[in-house]
Amino acid sequence: MSVSAPHALAVWGRNASMYRRTWKRNILPNFFEPVFYLASIGLGVGAYITTMGGTSYLAFLAPGLVAVAAMNGASFEVTYNIYVRLHFEKAYDAMLTTPIEPDDVLAGEILWAITRGGIYGGCFFVVVTLAGLAPLPAALWALPLIPLTGLLFASVGMVFSLKIPEIDLFSFYFTLFLTPLFLFSDVFFPLQERLPEQWLWLGEALPLLHPVRLARAAFRGEASPILLWDLGYMLGLSALLLAWARRGVRNRLTN
Amino acid sequence: MIVDVENVSKRFGARTAVDRLTLQVPPGICFGLLGPNGAGKTTTMRMVYGATRPTSGAIRVFGLDISKNARAVRARLGVTLQQNVLIEALTPEENLRVFGRYHLLREPQLSQRVGELIELLELASHAKVPVKQLSGGFQRRLAIALSLMNRPELLILDEPTTGLDPAVRLALWGRIRELRAAGATVMLSTHYMDEAERLCDRVAIISAGRVVDHGPPAELIARHLAPEAVEIDCSPEEEALLLAGLGAPRHRMRVGGRIMVYLDNAAPLIDQIRRREPERLHSLVIRPANLEDVFLKLTGTMLEAGT
Ligand SMILES: Nc1ncnc2c1ncn2[C@@H]1O[C@H](COP(=O)(O)OP(=O)(O)OP(=O)(O)O)[C@@H](O)[C@H]1O
Ligand SMILES: [Mg+2]
Numbered sequence: 124m125s126v127s128a129p130h131a132l133a134v135w136g137r138n139a140s141m142y143r144r145t146w147k148r149n150i151l152p153n154f155f156e157p158v159f160y161l162a163s164i165g166l167g168v169g170a171y172i173t174t175m176g177g178t179s180y181l182a183f184l185a186p187g188l189v190a191v192a193a194m195n196g197a198s199f200e201v202t203y204n205i206y207v208r209l210h211f212e213k214a215y216d217a218m219l220t221t222p223i224e225p226d227d228v229l230a231g232e233i234l235w236a237i238t239r240g241g242i243y244g245g246c247f248f249v250v251v252t253l254a255g256l257a258p259l260p261a262a263l264w265a266l267p268l269i270p271l272t273g274l275l276f277a278s279v280g281m282v283f284s285l286k287i288p289e290i291d292l293f294s295f296y297f298t299l300f301l302t303p304l305f306l307f308s309d310v311f312f313p314l315q316e317r318l319p320e321q322w323l324w325l326g327e328a329l330p331l332l333h334p335v336r337l338a339r340a341a342f343r344g345e346a347s348p349i350l351l352w353d354l355g356y357m358l359g360l361s362a363l364l365l366a367w368a369r370r371g372v373r374n375r376l377t378n
Numbered sequence: 379m380i381v382d383v384e385n386v387s388k389r390f391g392a393r394t395a396v397d398r399l400t401l402q403v404p405p406g407i408c409f410g411l412l413g414p415n416g417a418g419k420t421t422t423m424r425m426v427y428g429a430t431r432p433t434s435g436a437i438r439v440f441g442l443d444i445s446k447n448a449r450a451v452r453a454r455l456g457v458t459l460q461q462n463v464l465i466e467a468l469t470p471e472e473n474l475r476v477f478g479r480y481h482l483l484r485e486p487q488l489s490q491r492v493g494e495l496i497e498l499l500e501l502a503s504h505a506k507v508p509v510k511q512l513s514g515g516f517q518r519r520l521a522i523a524l525s526l527m528n529r530p531e532l533l534i535l536d537e538p539t540t541g542l543d544p545a546v547r548l549a550l551w552g553r554i555r556e557l558r559a560a561g562a563t564v565m566l567s568t569h570y571m572d573e574a575e576r577l578c579d580r581v582a583i584i585s586a587g588r589v590v591d592h593g594p595p596a597e598l599i600a601r602h603l604a605p606e607a608v609e610i611d612c613s614p615e616e617e618a619l620l621l622a623g624l625g626a627p628r629h630r631m632r633v634g635g636r637i638m639v640y641l642d643n644a645a646p647l648i649d650q651i652r653r654r655e656p657e658r659l660h661s662l663v664i665r666p667a668n669l670e671d672v673f674l675k676l677t678g679t680m681l682e683a684g685t
Binding site for chain 2: 127129130133136140141144218220222223376377
């Protein structure tokens with residue numbers, strides 16, 4: 124069994140068909156959220172900080188928040204929304220009466236989570252750019268990072284969903300995993316400068332740290348060798364988790 | 379054989395849902411899977427189209443091993459699930475389009491096929507209304523339309539008419555007969571024995587995951603019961619008296635306060651009742667033995683429920 128791209132796209136297409144009906148209503152909050160963040164933390168908190176990492180606090184904050192938006196968009200899809208499709212809508216029962224295989228379902232859902240993450244992150248990027256916080260054209264390098272971040276967190280979330288299939292446990296994932304990531308992954312302050320030397324590795328283990336560092340580098344237009352490690356981490360961990368999720372999805376769908 | 383299930387078992391943890399089950403469906407027939415709730419009908423069907431993996435045994439569909447060729451096999455069959463799986467927020471037309479893409483239909487074929495199915499199952503009147511606003515019968519027709527998307531050679535219908543009104547049922551039977559006449563093989567499950575008797579060329583009665591007996595409905599009836607069935611209200615204490623002097627009937631069943639007796643010739647019993655207890659005649663029904671009687675005899679469920 125292997126992924127068939129057209130079948131995976133058909134899985135993606137189901138979600139897209141449903142999203143198309145409501146996207147106009149759904150997309151508005153995606154624009155407000157970054158405005159609120161930038162206003163409250165960037166302007167509010169930032170007023171007390173002259174520079175952070177060599178730029179204004181607002182400019183320090185913006186790239187990380189783009190990565191966070193991609194993370195959140197993808198995470199909701201592979202947790203709550205997949206749960207609804209699996210248990211309430213029984214979408215995969217219907218798909219498994221057609222030539223679609225569990226691998227295609229996994230690929231299609233990951234692709235859809237990337238898409239949703241892309242919509243969130245993309246909206247955020249637009250707002251940040253309109254606010255003059257994304258120096259063009261260098262900041263455009265952050266765009267490919269959005270789907271990559273989506274891929275990483277779609278994979279992490281998918282494995283979590285397969286392990287813990289109770290819907291009420293998803294709140295743990297958000298409050299005990301994603302929220303700390305959000306707070307400690309270099310988004311609000313340079314984590315590396317606050318961590319004691321012997322704990323630096325712990326910072327490097329945080330999945331969100333890597334897209335944030337990459338996004339910030341893009342916004343600054345500065346490349347450095349550590350970015351290769353960041354890219355490698357994101358691609359490697361995604362691949363590892365997806366290989367794991369593959370078995371899990373197959374067992375869950377064809378019991 | 380279109381479907382060849384050989385000595386297949388399926389266990390869910392400690393529970394055995396299907397137990398060394400063997401059945402064969404030759405091409406072009408309508409095959410009925412009958413059995414009480416929990417007998418293993420749905421599980422068997424899921425294994426046939428590869429959505430559940432057997433614990434042991436082998437299943438071939440169109441001559442192909444389903445465990446290795448699920449994609450190729452499912453491209454050639456259609457399934458109507460026991461519970462409708464529809465996208466409630468979308469219209470029937472949109473549902474059909476999404477499903478058509480599962481089969482990789484592209485424009486213009488996609489729109490053409492969607493149009494054909496809307497016409498075939500008479501969905502046009504509500505084709506643009508969200509599914510959640512449609513009646514159960516309409517939703518069922520849509521579910522069946524979905525299963526016909528790829529012009530299946532094998533149609534698997536899990537209780538296709540449960541919950542439908544008589545007119546819709548009749549219309550669906552007509553559609554199923556047409557499909558079979560056009561060369562499709564049909565495998566359906568049902569709790570309605572009249573449906574099985576009218577629609578199915580062959581049936582298998584399964585109980586606790588095993589085939590209890592199988593064959594054409596008429597053969598099954600002849601094999602298990604005398605042709606004439608007499609139903610009458612009668613308490614267990616009165617039973618001996620009622621049947622006294624008639625010789626042992628080949629079979630009888632009790633459902634609560636009612637008894638069913640199967641005889642080669644019902645006349646002597648009727649005569650006896652008319653002479654001895656004419657007041658009983660109002661509850662008397664004489665009819666040919668049918669598949670329902672065989673079902674009750676072989677699965678024994680109603681007998682237990684009645685006592
Ligand atoms: N996924 C599952 N996990 C555990 N047990 C299951 C699962 N699916 C089915 N079973 C059990 O297997 C047995 C057979 O179920 P199945 O759904 O095949 O019966 P059925 O003949 O279709 O019944 P019905 O007429 O009620 O639809 C039942 O005891 C059921 O509880
Ligand atoms: Mg069933």
